[in-house]
Amino acid sequence: MPQVKYTLDEDEIPTQWYNVLPDLPGEPAPPLDPETHEPMGPEKLGALFPRTVIEQEMSQDRWIDIPDPVREVYRQWRPTPMYRARALEEALDTPAKIFYKYEGVSPPGSHKPNTAVPQAYYNKQEGIKRITTETGAGQWGSALAYATGKFGLEGNVYMVRISYDQKPDRRPMMQSWGADVVASPSDRTEAGRAMLEEDPDSPGSLGMAIAEAVEDAAKDPNASYSLGSVLNHVLTHQSVIGLEAKQQFEQAGVEPDVLIGCAGGGSSYGGISLPFVKDVLDGERDMEFRIVEPTACPTFTKGEYRYDFGDSAGQTPLMKMYTLGHKFVPPPIHAGGLRYHGMAPILSALVHEGVMDPIAVSQLDMFEDSVAFAGAEGIIPAPEPGHAVHEAMEEARRCRETGEEKVIAFLLCGHGYFDMGAYNEFLSGELEHVEYSDKAAAESLAQVPDVDF
Amino acid sequence: MPQVKYTLDEDEIPTQWYNVLPDLPGEPAPPLDPETHEPMGPEKLGALFPRTVIEQEMSQDRWIDIPDPVREVYRQWRPTPMYRARALEEALDTPAKIFYKYEGVSPPGSHKPNTAVPQAYYNKQEGIKRITTETGAGQWGSALAYATGKFGLEGNVYMVRISYDQKPDRRPMMQSWGADVVASPSDRTEAGRAMLEEDPDSPGSLGMAIAEAVEDAAKDPNASYSLGSVLNHVLTHQSVIGLEAKQQFEQAGVEPDVLIGCAGGGSSYGGISLPFVKDVLDGERDMEFRIVEPTACPTFTKGEYRYDFGDSAGQTPLMKMYTLGHKFVPPPIHAGGLRYHGMAPILSALVHEGVMDPIAVSQLDMFEDSVAFAGAEGIIPAPEPGHAVHEAMEEARRCRETGEEKVIAFLLCGHGYFDMGAYNEFLSGELEHVEYSDKAAAESLAQVPDVDF
Numbered sequence: 001m002p003q004v005k006y007t008l009d010e011d012e013i014p015t016q017w018y019n020v021l022p023d024l025p026g027e028p029a030p031p032l033d034p035e036t037h038e039p040m041g042p043e044k045l046g047a048l049f050p051r052t053v054i055e056q057e058m059s060q061d062r063w064i065d066i067p068d069p070v071r072e073v074y075r076q077w078r079p080t081p082m083y084r085a086r087a088l089e090e091a092l093d094t095p096a097k098i099f100y101k102y103e104g105v106s107p108p109g110s111h112k113p114n115t116a117v118p119q120a121y122y123n124k125q126e127g128i129k130r131i132t133t134e135t136g137a138g139q140w141g142s143a144l145a146y147a148t149g150k151f152g153l154e155g156n157v158y159m160v161r162i163s164y165d166q167k168p169d170r171r172p173m174m175q176s177w178g179a180d181v182v183a184s185p186s187d188r189t190e191a192g193r194a195m196l197e198e199d200p201d202s203p204g205s206l207g208m209a210i211a212e213a214v215e216d217a218a219k220d221p222n223a224s225y226s227l228g229s230v231l232n233h234v235l236t237h238q239s240v241i242g243l244e245a246k247q248q249f250e251q252a253g254v255e256p257d258v259l260i261g262c263a264g265g266g267s268s269y270g271g272i273s274l275p276f277v278k279d280v281l282d283g284e285r286d287m288e289f290r291i292v293e294p295t296a297c298p299t300f301t302k303g304e305y306r307y308d309f310g311d312s313a314g315q316t317p318l319m320k321m322y323t324l325g326h327k328f329v330p331p332p333i334h335a336g337g338l339r340y341h342g343m344a345p346i347l348s349a350l351v352h353e354g355v356m357d358p359i360a361v362s363q364l365d366m367f368e369d370s371v372a373f374a375g376a377e378g379i380i381p382a383p384e385p386g387h388a389v390h391e392a393m394e395e396a397r398r399c400r401e402t403g404e405e406k407v408i409a410f411l412l413c414g415h416g417y418f419d420m421g422a423y424n425e426f427l428s429g430e431l432e433h434v435e436y437s438d439k440a441a442a443e444s445l446a447q448v449p450d451v452d453f
Numbered sequence: 454m455p456q457v458k459y460t461l462d463e464d465e466i467p468t469q470w471y472n473v474l475p476d477l478p479g480e481p482a483p484p485l486d487p488e489t490h491e492p493m494g495p496e497k498l499g500a501l502f503p504r505t506v507i508e509q510e511m512s513q514d515r516w517i518d519i520p521d522p523v524r525e526v527y528r529q530w531r532p533t534p535m536y537r538a539r540a541l542e543e544a545l546d547t548p549a550k551i552f553y554k555y556e557g558v559s560p561p562g563s564h565k566p567n568t569a570v571p572q573a574y575y576n577k578q579e580g581i582k583r584i585t586t587e588t589g590a591g592q593w594g595s596a597l598a599y600a601t602g603k604f605g606l607e608g609n610v611y612m613v614r615i616s617y618d619q620k621p622d623r624r625p626m627m628q629s630w631g632a633d634v635v636a637s638p639s640d641r642t643e644a645g646r647a648m649l650e651e652d653p654d655s656p657g658s659l660g661m662a663i664a665e666a667v668e669d670a671a672k673d674p675n676a677s678y679s680l681g682s683v684l685n686h687v688l689t690h691q692s693v694i695g696l697e698a699k700q701q702f703e704q705a706g707v708e709p710d711v712l713i714g715c716a717g718g719g720s721s722y723g724g725i726s727l728p729f730v731k732d733v734l735d736g737e738r739d740m741e742f743r744i745v746e747p748t749a750c751p752t753f754t755k756g757e758y759r760y761d762f763g764d765s766a767g768q769t770p771l772m773k774m775y776t777l778g779h780k781f782v783p784p785p786i787h788a789g790g791l792r793y794h795g796m797a798p799i800l801s802a803l804v805h806e807g808v809m810d811p812i813a814v815s816q817l818d819m820f821e822d823s824v825a826f827a828g829a830e831g832i833i834p835a836p837e838p839g840h841a842v843h844e845a846m847e848e849a850r851r852c853r854e855t856g857e858e859k860v861i862a863f864l865l866c867g868h869g870y871f872d873m874g875a876y877n878e879f880l881s882g883e884l885e886h887v888e889y890s891d892k893a894a895a896e897s898l899a900q901v902p903d904v905d906f
Contacts, residue, residue, distance in 0.1 A: 109870070
């Protein structure tokens with residue numbers, strides 16, 4: 001039973017992003033200054049981000065125009081397809097209908113360029129010449145390199161050294177797109193030099209790479225820093241996914257009963273889900289929002305909802321979010337994009353208000369179902385959305401038991417072409433269960449400043 | 454300057470393939486029996502291929518219906534996009550217009566499933582349970598695994614041991630799609646066991662893997678063998694590329710002056726080019742056909758047009774084609790898919806008749822322009838179509854000199870996500886020039902039986 005594909009015409013690519021901020025329930029929790037712990041105005045962020053991005057970060061406008069040059073770049077791979085997973089339904093012998101939106105068709109292979117492209121565009125518009133960022137295994141760095149390449153900007157990617165050395169596949173990709181990729185810690189920044197002095201063989205960390213990228217941008221008036229998740233403007237840019245999905249559900253004549261996606265910082269799930277939130281809050285749509293995180297880094301399911309730093313060094317603004325504490329170092333799992341101590345403030349607020357429901361999934365269960373999904377549908381999921389694949393299949397199996405004809409929808413936010421080593425480890429029986437440590441999280445949470453507003 | 458994308462609706466996926474055989478100039482050169490050297494009838498191929506495939510191999514019907522279940526699977530990624538490379542034109546400062554058709558959007562990442570899917574379908578229809586094939590780095594094996602998975606057939610892929618060990622990324626992909634992948638030489642066949650007895654540490658070769666896959670299929674009445682290039686029916690299935698391209702050129706309002714593509718066995722170039730051949734022969738269209746091969750394996754530009762075996766062991770039918778001799782072992786280049794001693798008889802005849810023009814390109818030039826292409830267009834070419842990318846850029850540079858506003862079109866038949874190690878080698882200056890050996894080719898050609906018909 002082959003899949004069914006729902007495509008849109010190019011002129012159905014949204015012309016505006018949706019900004020959920022004016023529609024959020026509860027009181028807004030402003031970002032706080034890391035030193036004074038007072039609410040932080042836009043002016044302080046000016047050293048790091050372009051004006052338009054800061055405006056969007058705080059905007060109360062429900063709709064924000066997508067600039068034409070951004071839509072032109074989107075057109076290289078958008079609209080992205082939505083599929084009905086008929087072969088998977090058959091394999092699971094379920095009465096449920098399963099739909100998935102697939103973002104792996106972008107050149108960098110994930111949803112990440114949906115925000116990298118407008119961020120590069122706004123920087124270009126405001127005369128910035130160079131964008132710095134950090135990357136772990138390279139997913140976000142690739143998207144930023146793609147975007148800076150498209151607008152003729154310099155891109156500087158600080159790549160965690162252990163990934164730089166051990167996962168070299170995305171490095172030449174970033175370089176081919178014109179980016180300068182440096183192993184972090186590097187000798188280019190004070191933060192990096194200090195770290196190298198302490199340990200010349202340091203494997204680096206995402207927190208260190210952030211510190212270097214931020215320092216580099218802050219010291220150069222011609223440079224900006226760019227972040228690929230967590231922040232409000234990132235989720236707004238990603239809303240293009242959900243706005244397309246809405247049209248595709250209409251085309252398919254269905255209303256999903258449950259909408260599933262994975263979350264590390266929350267950008268992909270924010271993208272698919274936020275355009276549906278107002279309808280649900282207004283009682284016009286009955287949809288369950290289910291966010292899947294790894295059991296190895298269970299920010300929502302085991303963390304606390306409180307103010308915390310975005311980086312491990314404690315230099316970013318404090319944000320109200322679910323967190324395991326900024327000092328928490330998640331154990332190594334293959335879904336590197338889900339190894340983050342915090343979570344987007346927008347999704348955090350929606351979980352706190354009971355609008356969205358989190359659930360945690362282990363990487364062994366994830367790979368088992370990702371392989372089954374690939375066998376049925378022919379697309380190999382990245383380990384991050386593999387978590388959503390597993391939960392969607394679990395829900396479909398529950399429907400088999402209950403006989404419910406639910407409509408299950410999930411976001412497949414990227415392909416697994418760069419993760420075949422992990423698949424190989426799983427298929428050859430060598431992949432081990434990775435345990436989250438309550439003790440480590442408690443110790444980390446104890447170091448979070450006791451701040452509220 | 455962003456690219457322009459030309460898309461088709463799903464109902465514009467062709468409903469028939471185009472078979473060039475009735476339109477070929479010159480006398481047909483039938484395949485010859487490897488032992489008797491007499492023309493070979495369809496009956497002898499029955500042990501290896503399903504009936505419908507053999508009929509298509511010899512058909513004089515210009516149009517062959519694409520079965521609905523095959524079109525249904527095609528719909529997962531077809532129609533594939535065509536782009537106008539505006540950013541590349543700008544980067545090259547050329548008055549030429551550059552268009553490319555992109556087949557990398559298929560789940561296996563290349564044009565190969567265009568034939569793997571119908572081959573699996575016809576086998577399924579005729580009651581075959583299992584398909585065997587060989588693969589080098591895994592491009593073709595992936596496509597076949599994808600296709601057998603779609604139709605619930607067993608797939609057995611004999612993978613050259615050195616690739617099995619050193620390029621493991623495509624192995625779990627094939628396994629995830631349900632295929633059984635075994636390193637060749639293996640102990641499953643007489644041919645493999647004989648080879649292992651001679652050398653237990655043999656790295657294997659494509660010729661050996663073909664011998665094992667053929668033996669395995671020939672001995673089991675429930676199994677068939679499948680080939681991913683060279684043969685007529687393969688090129689016919691691939692015509693879906695050119696038939697779509699024809700519609701997209703119309704949409705763009707252009708007629709290409711030159712149509713460029715790479716060739717190893719000839720399936721991708723056959724796919725894009727054959728639907729235009731009749732128009733050109735009839736004088737209704739003025740288009741130059743340019744086939745690009747690697748200087749390391751210059752079958753067209755240095756080989757001879759004569760009968761030769763398809764495999765290194767000399768067990769397949771003799772085919773009239775350009776060849777460097779079936780014993781020729783091409784030096785190792787990264788474009789593994791272009792390392793083949795022979796060439797599709799259809800393309801060979803067209804080159805021999807002067808309808809198509811071959812040209813050879815070195816891998817260093819290829820990577821240099823592939824990186825530049827990626828920087829401008831955002832898509833990273835596999836090294837095989839990188840050869841076409843280079844020649845298209847050369848042509849555009851010539852237009853810059855002459856001022857000609859030519860329309861240059863080429864086929865980008867796959868992405869380079871699985872070739873980033875090769876890109877890394879090039880970008881770090883470690884990639885070496887690889888030399889073709891006249892002497893080796895002469896020695897190999899001396900071993901080709903002196904047969905004609």
